Amino acid sequence: MGTTKFAAVALWLACTTPAFAGAPDKEVWITIGTDALEPARASFRGRGQELPAVAREKDGVAMLRVRESQLEQLAEVMHSKLNRCAGFIAHETEEQALTAVEARNTAQAVEPRITYTIDNATTANALLSGVQESYIRSTITSLSTKWTSRRHNLQSGKDAANWLKTQWATLANGRSDVTVELFTHASTVTPQPSVILTIKGTTLPNEVVVLGGHLDSINGSSSSASAPGADDDASGVASLTEVIRVAMAKGYKPARTVKFMAYAAEEVGLKGSGAIAAQHKSTGVNVVGVLQLDMTNYRGSSYDIVLVSDYTSAAQNTFLSNLIKTYLPGVTSTTTRCGYGCSDHASWYNQGFAASIPFEALMGQDNPYIHTSSDTLMQSAGSAQNSVKFVKLAAAYVAELAKGKTSTSLQPADADTGR
Template identity: 65%
Template sequence: MAIRKFGPVVALLACAAPAFAEAAPKEKEVWITIGSDALEPARASFKEKGLVALPAPALEKGGVAALRVPESQLEKLAEAMHDKLNRCAGFMAHDSEAQARAAVEGTSAPQALASLVSYTLNNSASVNVMLGGVQELNIRNTINSLSTSWTSRRYNQQGGADAATWLKNQWTTIANGRSDVQVAFFTHTSTVSPQPSVIATITGTTHPNEVVVIGGHLDSINTGGSTLSAPGADDDASGVASLTEAFRVAMANGYKPARTVKFMAYAAEEVGLKGSADIAAWHVTNGVNVVGVLQLDMTNYKGSSYDFAMVTDNTNAAQNSFVTSLISTYQPTMTYTNISCGYGCSDHASWHARGFATSMPFEATMSTSNPYIHSANDTLTNSTNSNASNSVKFSKLAVSFLGELAKGATTGNTPPPVDSGGGGGTINTATYDATLKAPRCTAAGAGCDSGSLLNGRGGLGPEVNKPNTINASCTDGASGTYHSDESNDRLKVATTDGTNLAAGKQVTVTATVWAYSASSDTLDLYYTANASSPSWTLIGSYKPSGSGVQTITANYTLPAGANQAIRANFRYQGSAGTCTTGSYDDRDDLIFSVQ
């Protein structure tokens, strides 16, 4: 079966293997993935500088290539990406060949979570309070501290570690002892040490298992050499300062989000997004339901007539529309345009590669971006007349993002409903029911969402509590590779009118799957009125529109029954069934309460 499905890929890997079967290299080598469009410009840059040529890719697919390079070449590669393509980083570093190959196999993923969050704007009272508190001087002071206190914030130098300690102390002071707020280091592997990432977490009041992330990168680089000054005022002290001010005004106004909010300052972005890749992988492995990610990388240089440039590649289209609606609503005088920045251009790409909804508003178009970055001249003086006026609008965008996606309220305001439809009901997030052995929402609401509990298939990928079928009645197929072959990753059921789940109500089932082939794969959706003793009724069988992450929806009417369930049977070929036997097939259930 595996040969039948993967014959051409196996042959490709076999051809590539001899290039990497030589004796151990003289210096440490690392695996990277890079956009195919960047290979020739990078090779040209290396040739101009008299450097050892980049090797041929070991695997190339969907516009992305995997290759192994000496670790010492990473900074030169970053320099080439900046000089030739105006990209920051522009590649992703990986701990192993397997990770690099998996990244190549997963590059065709379309939008994964677009329909799983209701992007409503209904929290203006709290958002406006926080917007009114944003102060340019605070942002400026943070940029100054990060860009002048150390010669460089390089990930592998003491200045990088010291900057992380300083920021952690700043955020701890801002948190002011609140019991629902934690500030901590995220310690990375030896490839990133000694610089840790820094994470400030505000635990959600009603939906703590749903997470909103706002991030920027802490490290800096001078591509001319590791001993040269790298103040990194715009890249990316400005982004870290912008999100720090958003965190400060949230704390100053007693903001308590319904969903958990995490503010992140990533280590080692400049050498292949290493810090954010570790963190995104951790969230997948631990089944954390991240509902949205906003990346702030360079916010204080106005090179374009537009106030924001929305990155459209390796981001989520639905969330991007939400972000632009935030601009139009809360900063109506600001303008925006769309740009693409290429593969791996900032930390949002790490989250996107893991299937999370991401957005990155940038300070300029690529052709008008800051010419001083990655050099000793990336100073506050060369950003916006020695002040942080351009970053203010990004802090305000971060405030509106957390206020409208995480919901909740500032002191004295009433929290709006979370994920509300027309009737204002709540979409509940499932937890694992150890008795029925499947994800379950026990509370009444407008819907039930499995979150990340189903992500993967059996022993392939991070699926927890496998097989996640009622009474473990149907095991998963064991063939293939995570996010190369078939898997159910998420299930959601919700009323179409936003009122609570009740007999006679029409509901929409939203299934997120990883498809191997649009022609060979099929999703069978079923429902039962009694989860404790299921008798399954077919809703329908549906074909994915392509390979990679796909979202499939179907409607049906709820029968009578207090404890109901849906089943997703995702199969490679074969016929419809509640528990097909193919070795690539995946079945998952979701149990929910009905009034």
């Protein structure tokens, strides 16, 4: 996510050479904000290319068919020409793209499935008290340095997913109510699996709370260039990992089922989260709330936490704002607009689930180094301190949305995760 994240898509659209040498350059459908079309067209013309004609347009969203090799380049144009997170969503079929266009696109369209209450302070404070910057920093360091890139179609992207699965399974410490699995995507979607850790709810197991971030990284200049992705989005995955670590250390057992997800292939049109959200919708899973953490460790604005107001749930955003006031005294917050399809929360929103994304800065003031080889932890002075407040907000979100309790009788020692 961020102003550079979608830069990759525009570059793809401008390129006549397939992104992956020797691979079939199939056509895919995308949906994109209509306000981004003309600037993108102008940029493509400057490269001697034409953006394909719009096949359908409604409520500020357009669908068109492009080559798969063009996706990353479209993202690059979004960043370099629009300096914003306008975004796009890739779809496997025309029918899926049409469904996305026809979806209601106002923040009021997604109604909450539960009543939001803040009455579980004992559990929330227990979780918040366990958060430590050093663990977050360790995970960011591992994800951003163990591989040159976590790009979705490279072996290193798959290796990163397997590594994270091992870390989460180690943290789970053999708890019978916790499972960790790889979500293997169709070959037409991405070779990179997503990673999902599930804590089964004690009294309301059929109501599900989802927290996610994306595992892949990208460099907008080249598919072979270094893409450490420390902020985008190792910081989000590390934040989720710290919530998991604290929950396990405190013996937390939620009333509602909680799922932590590290999505594959976000950078190329929200592919991983799109498949997962669609599956949850088609199988009738009652997802009562979704929180996305995409870039948490760069302080670009004077505000501590910025809530994205468009393509998110207005009611859940208010709930998050109240959580900040209740559990994060002194932390300032405001709102910003991010544009269509700007991160994985949009996949859930488009399926009718309440989704929100607390972000690190106002749009345009976020980390300028993402999608480059310079997206390293050093851009945050080698510290994960900025992520701490996002971890605490996520922990409060879990405690107050999934409810449940911690237990002093279940306090496994901090697992040696090998980070």
